[in-house]
Structures are given as C-alpha cells and as structure tokens.
Amino acid sequence: xxxxxxxxxxxxxxxxxxxxxxxxxxxxxxxxxxxxxxxxxxxxxxxxxxxxxxxxxxxxxxxxxxxxxxxxxxxxxxxxxxxxxxxxxxxxxxxxxxxxxxxxxxxxxxxxxxxxxxxxxxxxxxxxxxxxxxxxxxxxxxxxxxxxxxxxxxxxxxxxxxxxxxxxxxxxxxxxxxxxxxxxxxxxxxxxxxxxxxxxxxxxxxxxxxxxxxxxxxxxxxxxxxxxxxxxxxxxxxxxxxxxxxxxxxxxxxxxxxxxxxxxxxxxxxxxxxxxxxxxxxxxxxxxxxxxxxxxxxxxxxxxxxxxxxxxxxxxxxxxxxxxxxxxxxxxxxxxxxxxxxxxxxxxxxxxxxxxxxxxxxxxxxxxxxxxxxxxxxxxxxxxxxxxxxxxxxxxx
Numbered sequence: 001x002x003x004x005x006x007x008x009x010x011x012x013x014x015x016x017x018x019x020x021x022x023x024x025x026x027x028x029x030x031x032x033x034x035x036x037x038x039x040x041x042x043x044x045x046x047x048x049x050x051x052x053x054x055x056x057x058x059x060x061x062x063x064x065x066x067x068x069x070x071x072x073x074x075x076x077x078x079x080x081x082x083x084x085x086x087x088x089x090x091x092x093x094x095x096x097x098x099x100x101x102x103x104x105x106x107x108x109x110x111x112x113x114x115x116x117x118x119x120x121x122x123x124x125x126x127x128x129x130x131x132x133x134x135x136x137x138x139x140x141x142x143x144x145x146x147x148x149x150x151x152x153x154x155x156x157x158x159x160x161x162x163x164x165x166x167x168x169x170x171x172x173x174x175x176x177x178x179x180x181x182x183x184x185x186x187x188x189x190x191x192x193x194x195x196x197x198x199x200x201x202x203x204x205x206x207x208x209x210x211x212x213x214x215x216x217x218x219x220x221x222x223x224x225x226x227x228x229x230x231x232x233x234x235x236x237x238x239x240x241x242x243x244x245x246x247x248x249x250x251x252x253x254x255x256x257x258x259x260x261x262x263x264x265x266x267x268x269x270x271x272x273x274x275x276x277x278x279x280x281x282x283x284x285x286x287x288x289x290x291x292x293x294x295x296x297x298x299x300x301x302x303x304x305x306x307x308x309x310x311x312x313x314x315x316x317x318x319x320x321x322x323x324x325x326x327x328x329x330x331x332x333x334x335x336x337x338x339x340x341x342x343x344x345x346x347x348x349x350x351x352x353x354x355x356x357x358x359x360x361x362x363x364x365x366x367x368x369x370x371x372x373x374x375x376x377x378x379x380x381x382x383x384x385x386x387x388x389x390x391x392x393x394x395x396x397x
Contacts, residue, residue, distance in 0.1 A: 058366040173203050256269055
C-alpha cells in the first residue's frame with residue numbers, strides 16, 4: 001500500500017460525543033496517528049458501557065486510535081495534558097468554553113504552549129457570541145440550525161433526522177479545516193499553527209440551501225413539505241404494490257418527459273399544467289396523484305429498474321438490512337469487514353472519500369481502555385515506569 005497521506009501527523013483527541021472525535025477518526029483513516037484521551041475507569045461515552053468495555057460502535061468510531069487514560073478534572077491531569085499538547089500537530093476538543101477555561105485549555109493558553117499546533121474547537125455554539133457557553137448535541141444543533149423546523153410533514157410536528165447527521169457533517173468540516181490549516185502551516189512562510197473555531201450548528205446551517213437568501217429577497221420562510229421538494233416536481237417517495245417505498249426524482253423538464261413516457265402518458269409532458277418546472281410546482285398535487293396511482297401498480301424492484309433503465313434517478317428506501325446485501329455497496333466497498341478481537345468479522349463504513357493513489361485504511365479497531373498508556377506517557381512525555389505506576393495508583397491515569 002502507498003504511504004497514507006497523513007502519515008507523520010500526530011493528533012491529540014480530547015473530545016467525546018460525536019463530531020469532534022469523528023473528526024479525529026477521519027484523520028486517522030488517512031494515516032494520522034491519533035491518541036485518544038479517556039476518563040480512567042469509565043472511558044469515552046461512545047464505548048456504550050459504564051466500565052470502559054468495548055462496544056461495536058466504539059470499535060468503529062475509535063478505529064485507528066490509541067487510547068490513554070487521564071483524569072482532566074485533576075490538577076495533575078490538566079498539567080499532563082498541557083505537557084502533551086506541544087508534541088502534537090493537531091489537538092481536537094469539544095468541551096464547553098467554561099470547562100476549557102477551568103481546565104486551562106483555552107486557545108490563548110494552548111497557542112502559547114504550542115504555537116505550531118492546529119487547535120480545533122468543535123463546540124455547540126462556537127467560542128464567541130452570547131450562546132458560546134451553552135452545551136449542545138446533534139439534536140440541539142439541528143433545532144438551532146433550522147433543519148428540524150423544515151423536516152417532516154406539513155400537517156405534523158417537526159422531526160429530526162434519524163441519524164446524527166449534523167455530527168458527521170461537522171466532522172467532515174473539521175477534518176477539511178485541519179488539512180487546510182496543516183497545508184498553510186507547512187507551506188506558507190511562517191505559517192504556524194492556528195485556532196479552528198467550529199460551531200456544531202454551523203454544519204447544519206450551511207446545508208440550508210437557499211433558505212436565507214430567499215427569505216432576504218422575498219420574505220419567504222421555508223416550511224415543512226414532507227417528502228416533496230419545493231422547487232423540483234416531481235421529486236418525492238411513492239408506495240409500491242408490495243408495500244415498499246421508492247424515491248423518484250424527475251424534476252427537470254428532460255427527466256419529466258422521460259417519466260411521462262415510462263408511465264405511458266407522454267401527453268403529460270406537453271400539457272400546459274406540467275410542461276415546465278414552474279408549472280409543475282404550481283400543479284404538484286394533481287401530478288403527484290397520477291404518479292402515486294401509477295407507482296402503486298408496480299413492485300418496488302421492478303419500478304426502480306423501469307425508471308433507472310429510462311435514465312430517471314430512483315431508489316428504494318433502504319434499511320440497514322437492505323444495505324448489507326446490496327450488490328452495489330458490496331462491489332464498491334462502501335462498507336468493509338474487519339477483524340475485531342471481541343466481535344470477530346465486523347462490517348463498518350469504509351474510509352471515505354475514495355482516493356485513487358492514497359486511499360484510507362482501517363488498521364485497527366477501537367482500542368481497549370488505556371491500552372497505550374505506557375507507549376504514550378513513556379514514549380512522548382518520557383515518564384518512567386515508576387512514575388506511570390504512581391499516576392495510576394493516584395487515579396490520574
């Protein structure tokens with residue numbers, strides 16, 4: 001295998017649940033050496049257990065990481081983490097600003113200690129602003145970013161995404177920002193380190209399409225429309241003869257002509273009500289009624305093949321059970337199976353995106369709690385075995 005592109009980059013992961021540690025995971029997938037700091041005896045929340053045992057989720061999201069334990073609530077633990085920071089190219093944390101101040105992990109403090117280190121702060125509301133001290137999770141960020149408000153059926157209460165979408169979106173933003181900052185540090189004259197200030201809600205807000213500019217120019221507030229796209233018709237999900245759901249997007253004029261032909265009703269594409277995208281938006285209800293009746297006469301797999309063969313984007317709504325047996329997922333390697341000491345052959349999402357020359361890799365699944373204490377504290381900080389034993393006895397590690 002080619003040398004991984006981030007080989008030689010050392011990352012200190014001082015974070016938990018979920019965007020910040022996944023940022024570190026993405027960097028680890030492409031070769032960075034990631035050292036994860038966990039609470040002694042309990043470990044990271046993602047382990048899913050109270051005693052620090054390994055869950056399957058931990059095996060996935062802590063892959064390619066080393067685990068050290070350190071009690072950051074103690075003065076000695078705070079001193080040790082500050083000693084660690086200058087040895088790392090990147091430090092990632094998501095503690096709230098009050099905690100950062102209490103533990104001596106603020107940007108000013110760490111920049112003084114390590115001027116060439118990239119400091120990544122993934123917090124709920126950012127390091128500045130009137131809400132900066134507040135905590136957040138994906139659900140809260142989705143609400144604050146406006147995503148929850150527009151999600152769901154128009155006659156029902158809003159709902160959040162079924163997955164922690166914003167956490168993973170923020171993780172990709174975080175990883176992108178790290179690579180950008182490293183490039184600047186290592187190529188610019190006197191580039192040095194810098195602070196990356198990423199608010200969790202900002203990842204969701206950036207996905208709000210034209211909601212802001214539309215409101216600014218027309219006063220229109222984006223509302224819930226269920227599965228429909230307010231600007232592209234038809235683009236929705238339909239129930240098939242076998243009770244499954246199929247997503248169809250034929251919102252452009254060219255695609256709609258193809259759909260009308262597949263439906264056996266080419267006259268629809270010439271009808272004044274449906275001939276243009278704007279006209280279809282105005283007469284969406286009647287058009288959707290016709291497509292609903294037509295889709296209900298077909299089995300899901302047959303409908304998807306019929307549409308796909310005609311060049312119309314379509315897919316069944318896939319459950320995770322569907323995904324595990326899908327031939328495209330399998331052939332493309334969107335998920336891979338790795339050997340895990342506790343779970344055996346364990347499938348998990350592959351490193352993404354796919355790079356032709358330097359693809360990511362899963363070199364190890366999530367480590368045991370404190371598995372790398374000796375390696376890191378002795379090898380990085382130069383502590384003796386007796387000092388490490390004393391720290392363990394005192395509950396600091």
